[in-house]
Amino acid sequence: MAVIPADLHLHTTASDGVDSPSEVVRLAAAKGLSVIAITDHDTMDGVAEAVLEGKKLSLLVIPGIELSTASGGKDIHVLGYGMDAADNRWQERLRLQGSVRERRNAAMLERLASLGIPLQLEEVEAAALAAGGSPSSLGRPHVAAALVARGAAASIRDAFDRYLGEGAPAYVSQPRITPEEGIEWIIEAGGVPVLAHPGLYGWDELAERLAAGGRLQGIEARHSDHTVEQERGYAELAERYGLLVTGGSDYHGRRGSELHHGDVGARTADAAPLLERLAASGREVR
Ligand SMILES: [Zn+2]
Numbered sequence: 001m002a003v004i005p006a007d008l009h010l011h012t013t014a015s016d017g018v019d020s021p022s023e024v025v026r027l028a029a030a031k032g033l034s035v036i037a038i039t040d041h042d043t044m045d046g047v048a049e050a051v052l053e054g055k056k057l058s059l060l061v062i063p064g065i066e067l068s069t070a071s072g073g074k075d076i077h078v079l080g081y082g083m084d085a086a087d088n089r090w091q092e093r094l095r096l097q098g099s100v101r102e103r104r105n106a107a108m109l110e111r112l113a114s115l116g117i118p119l120q121l122e123e124v125e126a127a128a129l130a131a132g133g134s135p136s137s138l139g140r141p142h143v144a145a146a147l148v149a150r151g152a153a154a155s156i157r158d159a160f161d162r163y164l165g166e167g168a169p170a171y172v173s174q175p176r177i178t179p180e181e182g183i184e185w186i187i188e189a190g191g192v193p194v195l196a197h198p199g200l201y202g203w204d205e206l207a208e209r210l211a212a213g214g215r216l217q218g219i220e221a222r223h224s225d226h227t228v229e230q231e232r233g234y235a236e237l238a239e240r241y242g243l244l245v246t247g248g249s250d251y252h253g254r255r256g257s258e259l260h261h262g263d264v265g266a267r268t269a270d271a272a273p274l275l276e277r278l279a280a281s282g283r284e285v286r
């Protein structure tokens, strides 16, 4: 089968991306891609619009998600591809994930207030709207943008470094499902679970443990923030366990002149093995 270069990690306004699902599809088409996946945080709300736009432009959109999980006190992301968005139990589980996100935002604002920065939820919502995002799915990038708008941080990067990043004083880790649970949720919704950007966790034993667990089906070896060595190492790990090697830019859009992670198509992986696996399990994407 021919290699199909695809960006399998893209965010839209359905979560904390800047561009609408249609816009992301148009950007991908303009880059010459023929296959992408939309992988918003804990929601598939952007998928239907992207699929429609994709059909107009002859671009195949794989329904995806990026589940927020935690293990060992770290935020761990699990990508899923090909889930049935209409599955009742899956929808109920995603609603639960959304309420965890809301509680986390509230807790971050409390921490910021205790640090002398009484940032209001309305400011975060305004920052999300100003960035073209949706106030219904606020996350750390929106809190960071609100801090910049208020003059409490010089840039998004500065806001993460000083307040919101892991280990910073307003960082909040919320009760999360484990990566193992996220993997099972995705499988039970008919999808293919993939460990997102293992190079960002500083914890390679986790990737090894999940790979050895026999339930994970792929590793995102190719990612905007991975070095060439990391890419090679994770691809080898995937190969060792017979897992798919996936990849993508993790595009979130531009906030001002800042590009979080990478541009659309900045990282790609061969989508053919993933499409084959989905077709073999009766979840053909077209
Ligand atoms: Zn992620």
Ligand SMILES: [Zn+2]
Binding pocket: 009, 011, 066, 250
């Ligand atoms: Zn992502």
